[in-house]
Amino acid sequence: MNKLDNKQRVKFYQKGTFTVGNRLVDKKARSVQASMERSNAITSGHRACQGCGEALGARYAIDTVMRVTNNKAIACNATGCLEVFTTPYPETSWQLPWIHSLFGNTPAVATGIAAALRVKGKKDVRVIAQGGDGGTTDIGFGCLSGMFERNDDVLYICYDNEAYMNTGVQRSSATPPTARTATTMPLGDAPGNVFGTGKSMPLIAIAHNIPYVATATVSNLHDLETKVEKAMTFRGARYIHIYVPCPLGWGHASDITIQLARLVVDCALFPLYEAEHGAITGSTPIRKRVPVEEYLRPQRRFAHLFKKGAIDTLRIAKIQKMADENIKRFNLLRKETESFDGVTGISLKESKYT
Amino acid sequence: MEEKEKSTPEKDIEKENKNIKKPFAITLDVGSSLANETGSWRTERPVYLDRLPPCNNACPAGENIQSWLYLAEEKDYQGAFQEIMKNNPMPATHGRACYHPCETACNRKDVDTAVNIHAVERFIGDQAIEHGWVPKHDAKPSKKTVLIIGAGPSGLSAAYHLTRFGHKVTIYEAGPVAGGMMSFGIPAYRLPRNIIEAEVKRILDTGIELKLNHKVENVEHEMKAGKFDACFLAIGAHLAKRIHIPTPDTSKILDAAGVLREMETGKNPPKLGRRVVVYGGGDTAVDVARTAKRLGAEETIIVYRSGPGQMKAHDFEVKEALEEGVKLNWLSTIKEMDASGSIKVEKMELDADGYPKPTGKFETIEADSMVLALGQNVDTSFIKKIPGIKIADNVVEVNSSMMTGYPGLFAGGDMVPSERTITVAVGHGKKAAREINAWLSGKTYKPLPKHELASFDKLNKWYYTDAPITVQPQLNTIRRQTTFEEVLGGLDGSNALYEARRCLSCGNCFECDNCYGVCPDNAVIKLGPGKRFKFNYDYCKGCGVCVKECPCGAIKMVPEEI
Numbered sequence: 001m002n003k004l005d006n007k008q009r010v011k012f013y014q015k016g017t018f019t020v021g022n023r024l025v026d027k028k029a030r031s032v033q034a035s036m037e038r039s040n041a042i043t044s045g046h047r048a049c050q051g052c053g054e055a056l057g058a059r060y061a062i063d064t065v066m067r068v069t070n071n072k073a074i075a076c077n078a079t080g081c082l083e084v085f086t087t088p089y090p091e092t093s094w095q096l097p098w099i100h101s102l103f104g105n106t107p108a109v110a111t112g113i114a115a116a117l118r119v120k121g122k123k124d125v126r127v128i129a130q131g132g133d134g135g136t137t138d139i140g141f142g143c144l145s146g147m148f149e150r151n152d153d154v155l156y157i158c159y160d161n162e163a164y165m166n167t168g169v170q171r172s173s174a175t176p177p178t179a180r181t182a183t184t185m186p187l188g189d190a191p192g193n194v195f196g197t198g199k200s201m202p203l204i205a206i207a208h209n210i211p212y213v214a215t216a217t218v219s220n221l222h223d224l225e226t227k228v229e230k231a232m233t234f235r236g237a238r239y240i241h242i243y244v245p246c247p248l249g250w251g252h253a254s255d256i257t258i259q260l261a262r263l264v265v266d267c268a269l270f271p272l273y274e275a276e277h278g279a280i281t282g283s284t285p286i287r288k289r290v291p292v293e294e295y296l297r298p299q300r301r302f303a304h305l306f307k308k309g310a311i312d313t314l315r316i317a318k319i320q321k322m323a324d325e326n327i328k329r330f331n332l333l334r335k336e337t338e339s340f341d342g343v344t345g346i347s348l349k350e351s352k353y354t
Numbered sequence: 355m356e357e358k359e360k361s362t363p364e365k366d367i368e369k370e371n372k373n374i375k376k377p378f379a380i381t382l383d384v385g386s387s388l389a390n391e392t393g394s395w396r397t398e399r400p401v402y403l404d405r406l407p408p409c410n411n412a413c414p415a416g417e418n419i420q421s422w423l424y425l426a427e428e429k430d431y432q433g434a435f436q437e438i439m440k441n442n443p444m445p446a447t448h449g450r451a452c453y454h455p456c457e458t459a460c461n462r463k464d465v466d467t468a469v470n471i472h473a474v475e476r477f478i479g480d481q482a483i484e485h486g487w488v489p490k491h492d493a494k495p496s497k498k499t500v501l502i503i504g505a506g507p508s509g510l511s512a513a514y515h516l517t518r519f520g521h522k523v524t525i526y527e528a529g530p531v532a533g534g535m536m537s538f539g540i541p542a543y544r545l546p547r548n549i550i551e552a553e554v555k556r557i558l559d560t561g562i563e564l565k566l567n568h569k570v571e572n573v574e575h576e577m578k579a580g581k582f583d584a585c586f587l588a589i590g591a592h593l594a595k596r597i598h599i600p601t602p603d604t605s606k607i608l609d610a611a612g613v614l615r616e617m618e619t620g621k622n623p624p625k626l627g628r629r630v631v632v633y634g635g636g637d638t639a640v641d642v643a644r645t646a647k648r649l650g651a652e653e654t655i656i657v658y659r660s661g662p663g664q665m666k667a668h669d670f671e672v673k674e675a676l677e678e679g680v681k682l683n684w685l686s687t688i689k690e691m692d693a694s695g696s697i698k699v700e701k702m703e704l705d706a707d708g709y710p711k712p713t714g715k716f717e718t719i720e721a722d723s724m725v726l727a728l729g730q731n732v733d734t735s736f737i738k739k740i741p742g743i744k745i746a747d748n749v750v751e752v753n754s755s756m757m758t759g760y761p762g763l764f765a766g767g768d769m770v771p772s773e774r775t776i777t778v779a780v781g782h783g784k785k786a787a788r789e790i791n792a793w794l795s796g797k798t799y800k801p802l803p804k805h806e807l808a809s810f811d812k813l814n815k816w817y818y819t820d821a822p823i824t825v826q827p828q829l830n831t832i833r834r835q836t837t838f839e840e841v842l843g844g845l846d847g848s849n850a851l852y853e854a855r856r857c858l859s860c861g862n863c864f865e866c867d868n869c870y871g872v873c874p875d876n877a878v879i880k881l882g883p884g885k886r887f888k889f890n891y892d893y894c895k896g897c898g899v900c901v902k903e904c905p906c907g908a909i910k911m912v913p914e915e916i
Contacts (some may be wrong), residue, residue, distance in 0.1 A: 018817045019905060021867025023883065024427065024855070033871035036880050044876045044893035045387030050395065051897035055874040086387070093387035221871060247897075255898030258872055262816060287816075 020221055031225050032064045039066040041075075046093040048085040051254030053261060054159045054242030057218045058082055058130065060159050061242060064228040066096065070128045076110040078131025078140055079103035080085035081166040081246075082159060098216060104139035106131050110154040118153070127153065127234065133160040133174035137201050148208035151236040155228075158201060158239070163245035169249040173198050176269070177322075178315050179301045181249075186304035194319060202273075205239040209278035216272065217243040219261035223272060224285055230274070243270050251300025263295035268323040271330040283330040292320045386594065391876060393722055396896030398911040400869075400889060405808035405861025405907055407551050409456035410631040414773070415442040419456055419471055420862050426854035427476055434854075435482045438475065439489040442780055444507070444553040446483055447536060449476025450842070451545045452777045461810045461860050467823040469856045470845075477850040483552045491560055493520035498794045501526065501582040504571050505554075506534020507776040508588035508767030511783025512790070516586075521565075523562045524580065528569035530619060532558075534590050535768070536776055538615045542838040543843040545650065562579040573740050573763065586761045587737070587750070587782070591730040591768040599724075610634065610642040610727035617645060622736045627722020631697055634689050634727030635665040640672060642725050643680045647835055654710050655719060657683045659702055659710045674841060678834050685710055686717070686770040689722070695721050732769045749772070755789040756782065760824045764790055808861025812907030817868070824853045848898060863887075863908040869900035 021034025032038050041062035048055040065073050074097045077083045083100050086093040101109045110129035117125050129147075131140055136158040147154060163181045164170040171181045171193055178192040186192045205213045211234040216224035224242065231238040245252065245260040252260060264270040265284075269292060272284035293316055296302040305312040327333055403762045407420040422437040425560050434501055437757055439898035449472050473812045481487070492741045498521045502509045505527035513523045531537055532554045535547060558564055570576050574724030577585050601607060608624065608630070616624045630646040635658030643654045656675075658665060662684050665672060676682070685702040692698075702710035733746045742759030744751040748770045756764045766782030792799035827843035829835075845853060863886050870878045877894035878887050901909045 018819070019866035019868050020871030021865070023865045029668065030867075034867040036882065040876050042876075043385040044890065045390040046875070047387075047392070048874060051899050052874045056872065056899075059874075059876070087382065089390060091386040092382040093385065095385045118610065177820055215827060218617040254897075255902045257874075257897070257899055258903050344370060 011191060012088065018220070018222065022207055031221055032067050033220045033221055033225070035067075037049075037244070041066055041095055042086055043095055044093070045091070047088060048081070048088045049246075049248045050248045051083070051257040052081075053218050053246060053257045054082055054132070055085070056257070057159050057224075057244040058086075058157075060218065060221060060224050060241065061130075061228050062096065062128065064225045065126065065128055065155070065232060068229050068232040069124070071096070072125045072126050074098075074099070074125060076101070076106050076113065076128075076129045078106040078135030079166075080132035080135050080164075082130065082132060083146075084166055089214060094303070099312045103135055106135060106286045107143040107152075107154070107156060108139055110156070111147050111150070114153045120316060123332045126155070128155050129156065130157040130159065132165070133162060133165045133201075134172045136160075137173045137199060143335050145204075145208070148205060148210050148239070151210060153235050153237070153340055155238045155240065156226075158241045160241055160245045161244050161249060163246075163249050165246050165249040174201070178305060178312075179250075180185060180304065181301070189232040191304045191312075192301070202239065202241045202275075205241075206236070206275045206280065207279055210237040210239060211235070212238040212274070212276055213240075214274035215241045215243070215270065217261040217265055217270065218245070219258045219265060220272065220284070227274060240285075249301070251303070252298050256298060260295065260298065263290060266290045267292045267295045268326045268332050269295060269319070271326045271332055273330050283332060285334050286327075286332045289327075289333065292316065292323050366486050375609055385530060391892045392895050393877075393890075393892045396891075396894060396897045397914050398898065399891060399894065399914050400896070400898065400900050400909050401912055402863065402886065402888075402909055403810065403861075404863075406805040407808050407860040407862065408459035408461055409469075409860075411804075411807060412455040412459035413441075414775065414778040415448070416781055416784060417441045417456075420857065420859055422471070422478070423471070423474065423854050423857040424859060424864060426478060427851065427857065429477050429851060431481050432485075432487055434478050435487050436490055438478065441784060442777075443557050444479070444780065445475050445506075445828070446479025446549045447545060447553050448777060448780070449479050450549065450840075451536065453542050453775055455494065455777075461808070462856060463815060464810050465815055465818055465819050465858070469858075470823050470826070470853050472847050473499060473824065473826050474850050474854050475844045476868060479549075479553070480844055482556075483549070485546075488556060489518075489560065491518055492517055493523065495522070496520040496794070498522070498583045499524070499581065500794075501577055501580055501585040502588065503531035503573070503576075503585065504528075504534060504588040504590060504767070505539075505549060505564060505566075505588050506588055506767060506779060507536055507788075508590075508689055508779035508783040509534070509586065510554060510557050511780040512586045512588065512766065512787045513562045515781075515784050515787030515791060516562065517560045517562055519787065521583075521791070521794065524582070525562060525564045526568040526570050526576070527564060527566050528589075530567055532564060532566070534588075535779075537618050538592070538637065539611070539618070539641070541614065541645050543644070543834070543841050544641075546669045546840050549729075569910075571736050573736070573760075583794055584764065586783075586786050586790060587758070587765040587769065588767040588779070589733065589737075589769055591732045591774065593731040593733050594726065595729045595731055596726060597728060599688055599691060599726075602693045603691075606691065606695060606721075606723050608723060608725045610638045610729050612724050613642055613725055614638070614645065625723075626651055626725070629695075629721045629723075630655070631688075631719060631721040631724045632656045632727055633724060634658060634729075635667060636658060636727060636729065637667045637671055638729075639725075639727035640667045640675045640680070642727055644675050646725070647678050647680060648838055650836075653681070654679070655681045655683050655721075657686045657688060657697075657699060657719070659685070659687055659770075661666055661685055661704050661708075664708075674834075679831075683719070686910070687712070689716070691721075695723075697724060698720055728769070728784065729773075737769075741772065746876060755793070756786045757793070762793070805857065808907050813858060813860060814903060814907075817866070817905035818858060821856050823856070824849045857908045861907050864906060866905060868903050869909060870904060872899050872903045874899065 042059045077100045106129045114127045168256045171183045175193045177195040180186045184193040214227040245257045247254045409419040422434040425433040454472040457468040502525045535548045594611045620870045630651045632643045646654045686699045689698040701715045701719045750765045764786045767779040788799045870880045877890045
């Protein structure tokens, strides 16, 4: 009788490679969110909408920071949903030292705190700054660029929901083409937001040659936690851009928040990658590619693309082209060869960037 | 004009601050948002539930497959064994000889390939035999006695379960060994005899008395003589169905059941000759053909009426037979056999509805012997005498409680109307045991309502990684053609574990922490290992993310009561 093929190693991942926890793996290998001792940086009772992606993304990120720093972290918050729903005076959901000043000055406030800690010689206390896409890509952009340029010891996290949700869904420079917002209505020849505008904050951050930049989503928790953890191993300015769906602003059902965050990655409109000192060092390959339509269709902000009998194939094709370019640029369709062994699917060795 | 008290902005703020007892723009209490119970926003609430996994739903023996795979994937093979033993006392046997409808139903087949459930069951069963594990058994003796007639899978299963209920069981078996069709119907190359012996012994060791070579002629008499309170009849179907095939030499025509039985009980294996024709298209026909090959037949041909792919036999059996050199002669019926062994065969063709019909064209096949594998009948000769019993189409009628028309006499297995497999028989034995147990105490058995099915659409497939099925090793062809060694090898510790972990745990929480992790409102409370989770409805806003992100479909939304 032939000997069994022993090449097939015992893996813990057939079931639950990507789940939050996994009772079959070592406790240390499990995510922060699987732990009963997680800090719950944003506790219950906050006023975020049902199914809020930002509330989730912020807890994922800050809980990880809390574990890595042994609960020694200070968070600065820009004005925005995250600030408003967590801290409606006189209550707050935050369970760490947290400060809110203005919409646009958060990186500067964080810089100041980092400087104060340096003066006091407190190396173990780390500073986080965070804001939405409006506070980051528009209003706080100058302060943030300054913080990067000076390489201040701050991790800045942007929770990107692609518009000003808190003030009533106005367009930001992170709003994608064709998306309906209060200021880009689906009317006329170019319905929704126009093509060819906006900016990629992560790529701008990379251009500052700061120690670490990464993108993440709420749909891939292991990837997100690994990146936050990695960011905390560096000193100096670091930037993480987390994609967080918004049921209210995007007009989608509250239960598909994570599903949309998954689809945006799987259709390649939001590539997951990381960079160190100005060079891209890795990307997370797509597990199962889907057409952009699958991501766009469940959202009311794109409903005008899918009118009955008048599907806007031209604009959908243009969006698909954006996704295709991301696939090429970040090499997103390569085989996930090492994903069985690592929890995240990220492997720096696999990077094939030229 | 003067006002009594002048209102100033400062005073207003001070007044407001007094109301809320907090100064403005200063530290707020940590986590003070807990005062805001957002559960009031909810219109629907998530609830945990156990759905019925398709494997469990398909298992004729009613095994809780998901549950024992859950234990097996933790390497708790003994726990898995005990879980199997709650429903089926013969895992090593079933891991080999069951046609595993669980795998046909398995949701994983739509992800990559079905979980190789039978291979894991076999591994657990073999471990149990190797380590001498015995089932847990703590029922108090009931002082009731039950007679079981027939020590096949159904009778053994009933005996085992009745013993677990605390009743004293005696089995009368007409044959020289226990096992019924497991021994007399399934060839040793599929089910080695030491496996049956070990599992039967383990069942008997729970305190069951077995009388071999005891053929019952009068059920009423035996029940009275032994003062039995109830009786379970499970004699199987051992009489070969015959058709008339004109021949001057009947000695060359044998029947499949007889051949397979003789393999087991005869001093010498049956003499089939160099060229063997098997007539029939079921699993038994294939078993006989493969047996003939092993006995040295140079040519073995299965002749059957219908077309290719229309055989009743399971595909894997046909495939294995073809690998061993068995030939198939489809769309053929046998007309007659002459003294020299020439068989006249009429070719058939399929009509528009896919049924075979005669063509009037004939062929000749030379054969040393012909084995008829056309199914088996129940020996009803002594059953007919029992008052109140009804026999229709050669099988005994039973009611929904598996009781015959004679009070206290139950029947199951191949002798009642059903599919004839060992797993169905074991299922009958279990059900009959429950019914008998209830009947003995003057009650009726009420099965628990079934959970709703965990169908494929209830799963979130994204969380499952592609992990291809583990293929069992196969014996090489030469040995398969010449010996009765087991064809399929077993799994070893590492790949059995791998295979168990391919289970998707459909409809049953496997503590992946997803709900706990994905709740934007921290409204899921983790209760610790083995204790699962609960919702904190004070804060759950009812967004439904946990339901969508549960990989196995163990949460659902229900409307909030107003």
